[in-house]
Amino acid sequence: MTDEQLSVVVDNGVEVPVPAEGEVWTVGAIILDRDGRVFVQKRSADRRLFPGCWDIVGGHVEPGESLLDALGREIAEETGWRLRRVRHLLGVISWTGDDGRGRRREADYVVEVDGDLDRPALEWSKHTAYDWFGPDDLPRLKESRAAGDTIIHDVIAEALRVRPDGL
Numbered sequence: 001m002t003d004e005q006l007s008v009v010v011d012n013g014v015e016v017p018v019p020a021e022g023e024v025w026t027v028g029a030i031i032l033d034r035d036g037r038v039f040v041q042k043r044s045a046d047r048r049l050f051p052g053c054w055d056i057v058g059g060h061v062e063p064g065e066s067l068l069d070a071l072g073r074e075i076a077e078e079t080g081w082r083l084r085r086v087r088h089l090l091g092v093i094s095w096t097g098d099d100g101r102g103r104r105r106e107a108d109y110v111v112e113v114d115g116d117l118d119r120p121a122l123e124w125s126k127h128t129a130y131d132w133f134g135p136d137d138l139p140r141l142k143e144s145r146a147a148g149d150t151i152i153h154d155v156i157a158e159a160l161r162v163r164p165d166g167l
Contacts, residue, residue, distance in 0.1 A: 008068060009085040016067050017092060017107055024101060027071045028058035028108035030090065030159040031081070033117050037132035038156050040141070041078065041120075044128050049097045052144040054133075055152055056108070067107055080121025081113035090158055095151060108155050110163070135160055 010016065019025045031039040038056070045052045057078045061070040072083040088110040096103050120130055133141065133156060141153040 008072060008083050010068070011085070011087050014086050014109070015089050016086075017105075019061060019067070019105075024104045025061040025067065025070075026058060026104050026106040027061060027067050027074060028056045028106060028155065029071055029075050029083070029113075030056060030108060030110045030156065031075075031079075031113055031117075032110065032159070032163065033132050035132070035134070036160070036163060037134045037137075038159055039079070039117070039120070040131055040133050040152075040156070041122060041127040042129040042131075044126055047126065050145075053152070054131075054141050054143060056155065058106075058108075060104075071109060071111070075111070075113060078120075078123055078127070079113070079115065081115030081117075083111055084114045085112040087111060088162065090155060090162070093151065093155075108159075110159055 033039070040054045040056060043050050043053050043055050057075055059070070059074045061067060068086065071086070075081055075083045086109050090108040090110060092105055092107050094103060094105050122130060131137070138153055138157055141156060142150065145152075
């Protein structure tokens, strides 16, 4: 366990899968603000995977990296915030991107972070905008997505529905 991981609280009952040899995994972070809205960022138009789409914070788990370490790393890289608490596993899904990396398994978590939620430090070379989405904003999550691609929409809708107590 890393020092960073030791300082992260994982709520009782939250499953953290361990990737098997050869599996490609990604992690996603559902970050809620004090008004119950979810943080999303728009991928830049030149990204190979899901260009111009709204997306949650997250990314690929590196070889030898745990899901929690990857979650903390991705949150820090993409927002400048620090993972503080893992509240709920929304689920594990499988999907195939159009980037040639094949089938992936993705674990999406509702998390709490430390940092100024009004001032994320985005990776501007990879993202062009950010916003906080509530239930009325869900249709915007389908912008620039292929027909039938509702993964991000569905993950965020589920997070808003099951919002853990205290958030």
